Amino acid sequence: MAFTVRLLLFSCLFLLPVSVFAQTNGSIAVGDSLTATAANSSPWLSPSGDFAFGFFPLGSNGLFLLSIWYAKIPDRTIVWYADRDNEAAVAPKGSTVNLTANSGLVLKSPQGEELWKSEISVGVVANGVMNDTGNFVLQDRNSESLWETFNNPTDTLLPGQKIERSGTLSSRQSETNYLKGRFQLLLQGDGNLVISTINLPTEFANEPYYSTDTTSGTVAGSEGKELVFNVSGYLYVLRENGGKYNLAGEEVVSARDNYIRATLNFDGIFAQYYHPKNFTGNVSWTLRWSEPDDICQRNREDSGVGVCGYNSICTLKDKRPTCGCPKGFSLLDPNDPYRGCKPDFIQGCEEDELSGTKYLYDVEVLTNTDWPTSDYVKVYPFTAERCNESCFQDCLCAVAIFRSETCWKKKLPLSNGRVDVNLNSQAFIKVRKDNSTLQFPPMPNPDDKKTKKKSSNTVICVESIILAASIFVSFMFSAAACRGFFFVFRKKHVRSVENILDSNLHSFSYQELQEATNGFTEELGRGTFGVVYKGTIQIGSGVQVAVKKLNGVIQDGEKEFKTELRVIGKTHHKNLVCLVGYCDEGQHRLLVYEFLSKGTLASFLFTDIKPSWRQRIEIAYGVSRGLLYSHEDCGTQIIHCDIKPQNILLDDYYTARISDFGLAKLLMMNQSKTHTAIRGTKGYVAPEWFRNMPITTKVDVYSFGVVLLEIICCRRSVDVENNCEEKVILTDWVYDCYLEGELDAVVDYEVQALGDKTTLEKFVMVAIWCIQEDPSVRPNMKKVVQMLEGVVEVKVPPCPSAFVSQV
Ligand SMILES: *[C@@H]1O[C@H](CO)[C@@H](O)[C@H](O)[C@H]1NC(C)=O
Ligand SMILES: *[C@@H]1O[C@H](CO)[C@@H](O)[C@H](O)[C@H]1NC(C)=O
Ligand SMILES: *[C@@H]1O[C@H](CO)[C@@H](O)[C@H](O)[C@H]1NC(C)=O
Ligand SMILES: *[C@@H]1O[C@H](CO)[C@@H](O)[C@H](O)[C@H]1NC(C)=O
Ligand SMILES: *[C@@H]1O[C@H](CO)[C@@H](O)[C@H](O)[C@H]1NC(C)=O
Ligand SMILES: *[C@@H]1O[C@H](CO)[C@@H](O)[C@H](O)[C@H]1NC(C)=O
Ligand SMILES: *[C@@H]1O[C@H](CO)[C@@H](O)[C@H](O)[C@H]1NC(C)=O
Ligand SMILES: *[C@@H]1O[C@H](CO)[C@@H](O)[C@H](O)[C@H]1NC(C)=O
DSSP: OOOHHHHHHOOOOOOOOOOOOOOOOSETTTTTTTESSSSSSOOOEEEESSEEEEEEETTTSSEEEEEESSOSSSSSSSSEEEEEEEEEEETTTTTTTEEEEEEEEEETTTSOOEEOOOOOOSSSOOOEEEETSSSSSEEETOOOEEEEEEOOOOSOOOOOOEETOOOEEEEETTTTTEEEEEEEEETTTTTTTEEBBOOOOOOOOOOOEEOOSSSSSTHHHHEEEEEEOOOOEEEEETTTOOEEEEESSSSSOOOTTEEEEEEEOSSSSSEEEEEEEOOOSSOOOOEEEEEEEHHHHHOOGGSOTTTTOOEEEEETTTTTEEEEEOOOOOOEETGGGGGOESSSSSOOOEEEEEEOSSSSSEEEESSSSOOTTTTEESSOOOOHHHHHHHHHHHHOEOOOOOEEEEEEEEEEESSSSOOOTTOOEEEEEEEESOOOOOOOOOOOOHHHHHHHHHHHGGGGGGOHHHHHHHHHHHHHHHHHHHOOGGSOHHHHHHSSTTTTTTOOEEEOOOOHHHHHHTTTTTEEEEEEEEEEEEEEEEEOOEEEEEEEEEEEETTTTTHHHHHHHHHHHTOOTTOOEEEEEEEETTTTTEEEEOOOTTBBBBHHHHSSOOOOHHHHHHHHHHHHHHHHHHHHHHSSSSOOSSOGGGGGEOOTOOOEESSSSHHHHHHHOOOOGEEEEEEEOTTTHHHHHHOOOOOOOOHHHHHHHHHHHHHTTHHHHHHBTTTSSSBBBHHHHHHHHHHHOOOOTTOOOOOTTTTTTHHHHHHHHHHHHHTTTSSTTTOOOOEEEEEEESSSOOOOOOOOTTGGOOO
């Protein structure tokens, strides 16, 4: 249904003729109604006839939108529309809207199904008024307002309208598609007015790409109270102390002679427009002001993929972003350039190897184009030729950017692509010569596979290309999904392979894993949840994996195991270790992870030679982002419960990757009363485990705080061998040092860290916030990430045990 509506909403035409309006006082009586019909849909008009409320035809497809629009101008501009759960309440022909005493406006389909209604909490409606300001108001007998469109804005503000704290505007999907789009303007609780992209279909907002910074800051009372668009046409954030932060400057056009509106456009630009009321000829809306100036440059890694989506290039044109694909790529959705691009070919190490020739790619050169957040390697000093060559030879590399003797190699998908004439850069893009893509062998019939399995246990070694290919494809699918470019694989390849959860995990037999690990001989490590072995899955030249044999498996088995796996399998983030498959055969439960070459954070940190400060900082950022993702951004919230350096792995580029995600829940450890049910590791577990308090994401924040201190200090949280008694417990010692202003000692007078005092101090303060014993005082991971990255200020942390007595 939603899908059809979306299709129909696309590219609809605006066919409504300028309505001939009758004299009216704008008042609508209870019992009045409107019907959505193309012919005689005369709307409810305001007294001046400037605004109309009614059914707006969406093209000629028989669909209507209950909305308010400017009635006197041919440029049909909708300023408000009914939306239900943030989806436009699209009404088919014959729908009615009635003004009722108890529910106010009620929109029903011709079949009588309720499509939308105004939410009135108290009171009885006496009448409605289509006001000359563009506000549709429901009033009671005493003309008290019960509900107004001004208090339920969609994407547009009109003079006289306000947004209070936690109020939002939400963009459409495109100029003519009124479904909820990707951009949101929000007056935050702290008074800051921000615009960000949101992660549809969730509500999670990325870091803002525009903000007024109207928080309390250093001056009390300077935080924003409301966003005001006053009747004279001024747009400003009114501060708590009465001060104003002007968004659109001091000059305004006359609100008497012009229609003025402020709209959060579908492409993320918040803009003010005007249109003369008295006009002749072909006049349209004029842009008066817009923010941000250059949205193409505004998006950073933490503010989403950018306005144009993955793999595309954003160019500014008349202050609005336009999106295009590089050569060799095409639009994901040909009707919507803002949804990103997909490569016309498959690129990857295994694919390159399979095709057996070295001359697969051409190199396209683009100047002044960059995808600033997709790099995995930076080389300096370098030459342009070597940069090109190095990417050309590297099967992971999709694009290399060369600028100022520096070469950045980037992999797919590319994000935040943009043109910036000041860059002076060259982009070398690898484009496959033959884009007929790789031809996979035909997929096996699932029944064939079953019979083969029965007749031979050595499934993975069967000399059948077909079977190997099926494993290869499904395995590659999940591996690719982890790297974020799963869209290059056709779904149909995977559907026909049996035993795959909808999260694209591969199901291995025990026998397969026994062979892959050479009989579980090479042990990589031992953790709370089981022993990990190194293995090789025989596809192509062999792919290295880490196989974890789970112990303490839950009793009531199958269903819960699969449910949890499904949750884990859906987590895809560059700071989480990727689960590629599992084995669930009787008492054998194993998980198959990608293999990470550089071992654990513990072995990296706790050695004689201190790793570099820069590397440690990056690792801390990585861990915080991975945790934030699992807490807020991956569909099902996952509390890790056992964050510690042994559970954080490092990949080839020393990117931190959190492992053992979701295992705490998966494996209810069979513990007796004496051990209580603490799932975690001594030295890292939050106090609430011992206090019979609810376990929330804040337990991970606590453990993160401890790990952060370990990263800063390069020592373990508890060091019983330390000669100096006050240094044994890291958290206590660091807090003492912090109080005494002796952070130099914390990093053991490390030169690099002392040269970066601001970061050092910030990190220590954030860590102290995280290890607060009272969970409610600890920030959430989002705040932690914001503080670490300097987006929000870090306030002076209280003593970690200050609140304990109250608990
Ligand atoms: C508006 O006009 C209607 C009749 O058209 C009348 O019943 C109503 O009382 C008027 N309302 C006001 C506020 O004048
Ligand atoms: C809404 O109005 C239409 C037309 O006047 C009427 O047929 C219908 O019964 C009304 N519905 C309700 C729920 O009042
Ligand atoms: C209705 O419009 C008038 C001016 O036309 C304005 O003074 C009044 O405040 C408006 N009422 C509401 C509830 O918007
Ligand atoms: C609107 O705001 C401007 C700028 O703050 C102010 O000068 C003007 O008086 C305000 N207009 C009204 C009607 O309040
Ligand atoms: C509209 O503009 C025309 C000429 O541009 C002028 O003659 C007319 O008086 C104006 N009407 C109003 C209501 O201002
Ligand atoms: C009105 O002006 C716009 C751009 O200024 C143009 O695209 C359009 O064709 C014009 N329409 C008419 C009917 O002249
Ligand atoms: C980049 O390298 C490839 C492979 O060596 C070569 O074919 C191509 O001409 C190079 N392009 C530029 C602009 O150097
Ligand atoms: C590659 O694909 C694009 C788009 O699908 C097509 O226009 C182009 O002709 C193809 N090139 C080759 C060499 O097949």
